[in-house]
Amino acid sequence: MAIPVETFFLTPDAQGTLQAQIQQMVAEGILSGRFQRGERLPSTRALARHLGVSRITVTLSYTELQANDYLTSRGRSGYYVSDSAPEPPAFSTPQKRHETVDWSRAIGQRFSGGVTPRRPSDWARYRYPFIYGQTDPTLFDHANWRLCAIQALGVPNFRALTTDYYDQDDPELIEFIARHTLPRRGIIANPDEILVTMGAQNALWLTTQVLLNPRRTAVIETPCYPALRDILTLSRCRLAPVPVDGQGLPPDAIPQGADVIFTTPSHHCPTSVTMPLDRRRALLARARDLDALIVEDDYEFETAYLAPASPALKSLDTDGRVIYAGSFSKSLFPGLRLGYLVGSAEFIQEARALRASVLRHPPGHMQRTAAYFLRLGHYDALIKRTAKALHTRRLVIEAELAHHGLTVAGQSTHGGSSVWVKLAAGLDTAQLAETLRLRDVLIEPGQPFFVGADAPTNFCRLGYSSIQADLIPEGISRLAAALT
Structure with a gap:
């Protein structure tokens, strides 16, 4: 070189x-x-x-x-x-000039300091990784994804690869979402009501920026998706945490003055409980009474392997007050960072303008590759294969937890890829996680999912998308042994 x-x-x-x-x-x-x-x-x-x-x-x-x-x-x-040139000292670091800037004064707004849980970057080297949301390489369709990526690099797709769409998206991906993905959730949308995002988290950020300000109130579930809590905190809006129960977000507990209601009805994060149909209708009625908007994060709806997925809130909405966020990152692989927003054209217009001012659009090559993978049927085949594996793993983890007398506090009635476990009162699962890490087991402590300073410490989430079924028994056994 x-x-x-x-x-x-x-x-x-x-x-x-x-x-x-x-x-x-x-x-x-x-x-x-x-x-x-x-x-x-x-x-x-x-x-x-x-x-x-x-x-x-x-x-x-x-x-x-x-x-x-x-x-x-x-x-x-x-x-x-020279091959025999002096070796640099092991402690050698580039010399920096002495900085005189007082960054405590220079930084006008801080974005660090959230408590979003972080998994070890080397999680895959652990033998028993009960980590949520990571791709199992034994299930992913590497060959067909590679072929779709090569096809997207071909001459016929040169414009899709190189064009600056500015505030637009790949028309082939938009067409597939409109004609295939959304109808499965009972949602009908025009192209001007759909926006491709850099994953669901980016979709939630765009939505928050467009809808909220310091004078407006956002309702958030507790426990909840930690990244959403951090996004809302940074928006400086008023935050109204509402505890969930065994059926998800209770509509009657939503306070007066709520402007935007954030919910995960298909698979509540992190408990995975599914909101029943009658409660979904009640939630829509409550939002109508408050003249509030609902942001529906419909992550993981594809993992409904026990029963058909319930209709999306957006499909039941007759007022246009539900904004729907979906993602391919969970069902394909998290590094894809490809999601979408569905809402009224007026809302999408503003979200599109905001996205253009920040990142213009997600890379055209990734959009076209995903469009081919979806259109050629590889996505559906992957979902079926994954659902079958997750069903097997769920049966194993349920049996092992029951065998060791551990309490499952929440899981989806339709499927999912994780269970929410409640341990003995007073137990600190953050300390437990560190103990288990030294025993080659990874779990996710539950405290970061709660809103407020008095968050309970005795919950944890056990994901089973990244661990083989035959390894689950020993992993749960080591978890149980660490509790004695």
Whole structure:
């Protein structure tokens, strides 16, 4: 690999001759680890022209560095970092200038500090990862996704790959969502009522920015999706947490003055309980009485392997007050970051304009690849294969939890990919998670899912999308052993 000539520059206040300065630049690059052994330096002619010095000055510098074994010359090929050049110290770090900016004053608005749970980046190396929302490589259709990606790179799709859509989306993906995905949920929408997003979280952020301000009140479930809580907190709107029960969000508990109601009726996050049809109708009636909007996060509706999925709230809405958020990231793979919003054209117009000002549109190649994968039937085949595996794993995890006397506090009546477990009162599942991590088991502590300072500490979520069925018994056994 060649070291770019732009890496080198002379500073006006540098001490010593030009030859000494060039030697120092190269030596410091090697000692700091920026220049690796075997990398080729710029030619003497190129570096001299770049620095505005004579070629002989550079040649003498390189010759001296070669004599000190920093560099080696390879015939007519040029100068390279020597294989026996001094090793950079293990603790060596690039020297930074002393900063004088007071960032506590300079930062006008803070976005860090949320308590969204974070899983280890190396979660896949653990033998018993009860981690929610990750892709099982044994189930994913690698071959057909690769073929669809190659097809999307072809000449016929050149415009889809390279076009700046500005505020628009891939028409083929929009058509599939409108004609195939949404009708399965009982939703009919025109193209101007659909917006592709960078996953469901981006959809929720766009919705929050368009609908809420510090004078408006948002109703949020507790426990809830932690990222949504953080998004709402940053919007500075008034927050009204409403505890869920065994059927999800109770409409009667929604307070007066609510402007926007956020809910996850198909699979409540994190308990996975499913809101029954009569409560869905009651929720719509309550929103109508309050003249409030509803944001329906319909994640994981595809994992209804025990019974057909309940109709989406959006499909029951006759007033246009429900905004629907869906995602392909959960059902395909989380790194895809592809979701969509469905709502009245007036709302989508504003969300589209906001998205354009931030990121314009999700990458065209990813949209077209997903459109091919969906249209060619690979997506449906993947959903069926995944549902079958999740059903088997659910039966195993239910049996093992019951065998060890552990309480399942919530799970979907239609399917899902996780269970919500309640442990003994006073137990801190954050400490338990650390203990289990040392025993090759990963769980998700429940406290970050609650709103408020008095959140209970004795809940945890156990996902089973990323763990094989035959490993579940030993994983649950180790969890139970850690409780004794």
